[in-house]
Amino acid sequence: MSAVIEIDTERCTGCMQCVQLCVTQAIDVVGGRAAPSARGCISCGHCAAICPVGAVKLPQYPQWDPEPYTSQRYDVDPDQLLRMMxxxxxxxxxxxxxxxxxxxxxxxxxxxxxxxxxxxxxxxxxxxxxxxxxxxxxxxxxxxxxxxxxxxxxxxxxxxxxxxxxxxxxxxxxxxxxxxxxxxxxxxxxxxxxxxxxxxxxxxxxxxxxxxxxxxxxxxxxxxxxxxxxxxxxxxxxxxxxHPAVHYRRPAPKKPAEVVWR
Ligand SMILES: Cc1cc2nc3c(=O)[nH]c(=O)nc-3n(C[C@H](O)[C@H](O)[C@H](O)COP(=O)(O)O)c2cc1C
Incomplete structure (x- = not known):
């Protein structure tokens, strides 16, 4: 079976963030570096997403090469998002x-x-x-x-x-x-x-x-x-x-959340 994740041991700094984050404990520590195990990986990609040096790859996503995080690129103002919703x-x-x-x-x-x-x-x-x-x-x-x-x-x-x-x-x-x-x-x-x-x-x-x-x-x-x-x-x-043929002027009313706090 081919590996679900690949870790570039040259690049890996041993920060262990991927190991700590892995929900199925599918990453071992070998010689102070992260090493994939075949155990239970669900290919969620969190290890690749968290790695500060981009040492983790998922071979099933060969094209995957996203821009690293910047607030400008990935964040949305929550009030604006709520208004949009x-x-x-x-x-x-x-x-x-x-x-x-x-x-x-x-x-x-x-x-x-x-x-x-x-x-x-x-x-x-x-x-x-x-x-x-x-x-x-x-x-x-x-x-x-x-x-x-x-x-x-x-x-x-x-x-x-x-x-x-x-x-x-x-x-x-x-x-x-x-x-x-x-x-x-x-x-x-x-x-x-x-x-x-x-x-x-x-x-x-x-x-x-x-x-x-x-x-x-x-x-x-x-x-x-x-x-x-x-x-x-x-x-x-x-x-x-x-394509909508109607242009709304304001949001429609909605009931507030029915919620129980315990
Ligand atoms: C699961 C689901 C099924 C729906 N089915 C229909 C439908 O068959 N015909 C229709 O005109 N609207 C349908 N609607 C739209 C709802 O009537 C609409 O979401 C609701 O009136 C509130 O309006 P809003 O989406 O603009 O907030 C459906 C909405 C949901 C969530």
Whole structure:
């Protein structure tokens, strides 16, 4: 088995920060220097991130060569960040202009930056792009069937309105793409999606979590197969994307945290 981490013993100063930080005790000390052991490493990369001299590498990430920390590069003013989070909105009116491939790549990078349990990193994305018009119709049809079975009123009407006039789109609201986020553990996918949604806002794009689509896909075997949903790879959420055709003036109100301190 190839090593999960490599430590350049010439560079290592023996500061032991990586040894102390390693959550699975996967780094030994040999002759006063850090040395990888094969034990339990989850490739979290904390050893490489903390090393003051850049002596640690993870061979599975050969391209990994980030800029070292500077406040200017990596810090964000917390008050500004909070205001941004408060100003973010679910977008239900899109211009119809497509989100570019480059922008979607950046959104996916934001998704990949999210934490995953045990550093699993098994979140998968299906970007519904060219095929969105046909697939949205199939999703809407599945949703209408689902609603009819449960006696939920109004959905069949919404579906028929959509079939007659695509402008009356009360499912994707004219969004140009949709990202289906899949993961073995739903929470991993949801965390990735939260990053994507915030990043979309930061980029001047719009996003909408579409629980209706998620529910409709889960109900339909063909749609499940199309998106690659299996018992082992669950559909965590669906995010509709586009360019917002609406400009908010202020944040929307939210309830304060319900919290118990003990
Ligand atoms: C898991 C989830 C599923 C959602 N599903 C839908 C949906 O199917 N259709 C829709 O119009 N909005 C949907 N929303 C958006 C919520 O209605 C929206 O987040 C809420 O009204 C608060 O608005 P805000 O996001 O602008 O703060 C969903 C949001 C979440 C978190």
């Amino acid at each position: 408060q100003f973010r909105r679910s977008i239900r009116r899109f211009t119809g202009e497509k989100v570019s491939r480059r922008q979607i790549d950046k959104l996916l990078q934001a998704g990949c930056a999210a934490p995953t349990g045990s550093n699993r990193q098994q979140v998968r994305y299906v970007v519904l792009d060219e095929q969105l018009p046909q697939i949205e119709e199939r999703i809407f049809a599945s949703l209408a069937r689902y609603a009819a079975r449960r006696g939920i009123e109004g959905m069949q009407r919404r579906y028929e309105d959509f079939l007659q006039d695509r402008q009356k789109d009360t499912l994707f609201y004219g969004g140009s793409q949709m990202i289906a986020v899949l993961a073995p553990q739903v929470v991993d996918g949801c965390l990735a999606a939260a990053n994507i949604e915030l990043m979309a806002h930061a980029m001047g794009l719009g996003a909408l979590y579409c629980g209706f689509a998620q529910c409709a896909i889960a109900e339909d075997d063909a749609l499940r197969a199309f998106f690659g949903v299996t018992d082992d790879l669950q559909l965590a959420t669906c995010l509709v994307l586009g």
